[in-house]
Amino acid sequence: MKDKIMQLSGPKKLAVVAFAFGFIAMFAGNPYDNTFTNVNTKEIALSSMNDADKISVSDLADWIIKAKADYKLVDLRSQEKFEEYFIPSAYNVLPVDLSTSGLMRNEKILLYGDDNVISAQAWFLLKSRGYKGVYILDGGINAWKDQILFPKLIADATPEQTIEFNKMKEVSLYFGGAPQENSEQVNKAEIKMPELKAPVQTNLTTAPKKKKREGC
DSSP states (O other), X not given: XXXXXXXXXXXXXXXXXXXXXHHHHHHHXXXXXXXXXXXOHHHHHHHTOXXXXXEOHHHHHHHHHTTOOSEEEEEOSOHHHHXXXXXXXXXXXXXXXXXXXXXXXXXXEEEEOSSSHHHHHHHHHHXXXXXXXEEEETTHHHHIIIIIISOBOOTTOOHHHHHHHHHXXXXXXXXXXXXXXXXXXXXXXXOOOOOOOSOOOOOSSOOOOOOOOOOO
């Protein structure tokens, strides 16, 4: 990782270093305070990534439908948000717990948050610690909602756009979504997240059960 950073151009090297300091500062204190908002973390984080490090929500939906099992899907949001809704098969791991979560350095890891910010930071952390196959879900849960759960067909859609919408409509229904064929008339307050039948998975590792004491 150090050699790769040294090979970067001057501006990009500074961006990576600045991001590293910003990342360390963020997790040195309370991970939920707003002290890190003075740094444009999204711009710095994405400067050290490329498109090959991102997986689209449509690709992830296809993996889930086909029951692919060669990756770990990690939800980096708070437990409250996770329990409200999570992408099927995801595990909930806070960024500060990544190093003790049980993730393996040789497995494929797909990270997501609300958008790309926190997942890009977590991507950088894991990469810097020798994890090889780390990716982020491009757009995070927000993109999943817009493109998978609630795809929209605009009023003046072209034939190609209509074909694409009909394809995504089937995907949306598979995940319990609600395709928006008349998006101009839809009241956002009426859109509800689908209920999940899958069990909530909060840990990647299972703690050993404590032995019961015998006697009094």
